[in-house]
Amino acid sequence: xxxxxxxxxxxxxxxxxxxxxxxxxxxxxxxxxxxxxxxxxxxxxxxxxxxxxxxxxxxxxxxxxxxxxxxxxxxxxxxxxxxxxxxxxxxxxxxxxxxxxxxxxxxxxxxxxxxxxxxxxxxxxxxxxxxxxxxxxxxxxxxxxxxxxxxxxxxxxxxxxxxxxxxxxxxxxxxxxxxxxxxxxxxxxxxxxxxxxxxxxxxxxxxxxxxxxxxxxxxxxxxxxxxxxxxxxxxxxxxxxxxxxxxxxxxxxxxxxxxxxxxxxxxxxxxxxxxxxxxxxxxxxxxxxxxxxxxxxxxxxxxxxxxxxxxxxxxxxxxxxxxxxxxxxxxxxxxxxxxxxxxxxxxxxxxxxxxxxxxxxxxxxxxxxxxxxxxxxxxxxxxxxxxxxxxxxxxxxxxxxxxxxxx
Amino acid sequence: xxxxxxxxxxxxxxxxxxxxxxxxxxxxxxxxxxxxxxxxxxxxxxxxxxxxxxxxxxxxxxxxxxxxxxxxxxxxxxxxxxxxxxxxxxxxxxxxxxxxxxxxxxxxxxxxxxxxxxxxxxxxxxxxxxxxxxxxxxxxxxxxxxxxxxxxxxxxxxxxxxxxxxxxxxxxxxxxxxxxxxxxxxxxxxxxxxxxxxxxxxxxxxx
Numbered sequence: 052x053x054x055x056x057x058x059x060x061x062x063x064x065x066x067x068x069x070x071x072x073x074x075x076x077x078x079x080x081x082x083x084x085x086x087x088x089x090x091x092x093x094x095x096x097x098x099x100x101x102x103x104x105x106x107x108x109x110x111x112x113x114x115x116x117x118x119x120x121x122x123x124x125x126x127x128x129x130x131x132x133x134x135x136x137x138x139x140x141x142x143x144x145x146x147x148x149x150x151x152x153x154x155x156x157x158x159x160x161x162x163x164x165x166x167x168x169x170x171x172x173x174x175x176x177x178x179x180x181x182x183x184x185x186x187x188x189x190x191x192x193x194x195x196x197x198x199x200x201x202x203x204x205x206x207x208x209x210x211x212x213x214x215x216x217x218x219x220x221x222x223x224x225x226x227x228x229x230x231x232x233x234x235x236x237x238x239x240x241x242x243x244x245x246x247x248x249x250x251x252x253x254x255x256x257x258x259x260x261x262x263x264x265x266x267x268x269x270x271x272x273x274x275x276x277x278x279x280x281x282x283x284x285x286x287x288x289x290x291x292x293x294x295x296x297x298x299x300x301x302x303x304x305x306x307x308x309x310x311x312x313x314x315x316x317x318x319x320x321x322x323x324x325x326x327x328x329x330x331x332x333x334x335x336x337x338x339x340x341x342x343x344x345x346x347x348x349x350x351x352x353x354x355x356x357x358x359x360x361x362x363x364x365x366x367x368x369x370x371x372x373x374x375x376x377x378x379x380x381x382x383x384x385x386x387x388x389x390x391x392x393x394x395x396x397x398x399x400x401x402x403x404x405x406x407x408x409x410x411x412x413x414x415x416x417x418x419x420x421x422x423x424x425x426x427x428x429x430x431x432x433x434x435x436x437x438x439x440x441x442x443x444x445x446x447x448x449x450x451x452x453x454x455x456x457x458x
Numbered sequence: 459x460x461x462x463x464x465x466x467x468x469x470x471x472x473x474x475x476x477x478x479x480x481x482x483x484x485x486x487x488x489x490x491x492x493x494x495x496x497x498x499x500x501x502x503x504x505x506x507x508x509x510x511x512x513x514x515x516x517x518x519x520x521x522x523x524x525x526x527x528x529x530x531x532x533x534x535x536x537x538x539x540x541x542x543x544x545x546x547x548x549x550x551x552x553x554x555x556x557x558x559x560x561x562x563x564x565x566x567x568x569x570x571x572x573x574x575x576x577x578x579x580x581x582x583x584x585x586x587x588x589x590x591x592x593x594x595x596x597x598x599x600x601x602x603x604x605x606x607x608x609x610x611x612x613x614x615x616x617x618x619x620x621x622x623x624x625x626x627x628x629x630x631x632x633x634x635x636x637x638x639x640x641x642x643x644x645x646x647x648x649x650x651x652x653x654x655x656x657x658x659x660x661x662x663x664x665x
Binding site for chain 1: 502504505523524544553556586590591592593594595596612613614615616627629630631632633634660661662
């Protein structure tokens, strides 16, 4: 059988070229794989859900109760023998994918693996990350329960707040003033066609560039095999079995979480009503929510009689945009000509590393600000924390790396 | 490229090479096709550009929007002091017409509340659509978080509106106070005395 295929497809060549690709080994090199496998599980569970989900916000009457058709289809999915657990796995896989992406980015950043020659792949990774967040956001809207409608409506209003073009953009992407009757079918299309296609293409590109440029590897490998060679295990059979192990562990973890931790129970919030439930965005959007709460309502720069830069656009678009752009441009702040192919100790990038820690603290502080009212912290205190804590984090990290007090 | 081709090409130094022209043409065709494809998306028209709202006129009766009494006309006795409810103008139940009506003591209202829009019984009404991101505000007659007095509260970003001072913003990111709805009492029923005194909900960043 193998010979028959080899004669026609030249499998030997493929085997030599790709299956023997060398993977350096390090305990932190698996975050990207976990994100990738979460994506695979998202696609598989997503296909299962597509068999029963109805993308329509039209109101149906079931047993005397009125609800959107999509909401009712989710109730039916929940009643299927495996429906509920597959839904929960899908939801947790989305969280795990974004968490793994963040850890992967942090690993690449703190080991200097984003520097020359891997600037392009850092940018591709940022696009991938943005697409994953958009997929999470559009996925949120699909049950069309009270939570979905509020969360998606806020997304509409943020887009709507952009001066001059915002109104047209928001109406284009949400197919009218959300919740218009055409909004849910459109969001559904983004979630199951456009974003998965773009994600697949971006993941493919990310991996192709990685294969072409090869992995960065632990610095001690340099002493063992020299600076130009890679020390590691071949894709087949060692790395494949490791990957299989990671894949099965990821799947097991997700089913474990889905069985014990219910998530987005549509019946808890119920179909949309006139009242707005107390909701918070998912943890990975909580930092933007925090910024929106921090920006004073008085920050308003009029541009013309009908247009202005208002606090909504500053908090929802401009500030997050600046933060994400700075992260995306990180590799271009380094003007080195040398190729970085081995993990760099943080002492080589004291300022970059300290900034990285400061950004992480900033994200945490902003996320806490999302719970400012519940924690009874006045907003002006949050404003001070948001500025001061990242600076303190920067200084402490810098001092730890530089060790100026060591005799 | 064969030896013959190379000779042919070098013999014609002044003219543009066929290969270059073809490459250019492929580029132009590719760009044109992509732009054309993208432009076709520009012809997609959104379904509803703006949510319509019928103007509230003097004499429109207010009805409960939620609860057991939904769609019943609100009378003076159906809402005791300290209570509030979501309401609609009867027959004009458009989302942007959602009203928050509450009952307090008349003496507690102060400027900038438009006092002539508050009834002598102590009823006042505001738009229930938050001016920040369009969520529905709620009536909190009692303490909540650090606010130890009756207030209107938006659950989305925790904006707090002062009910006795023209719904001005006390906390949170809301940029404007809630528009007030003039109301009066006629035949023991709460009726509108005109339309809201300002634009409803969040304003688009510009057109």
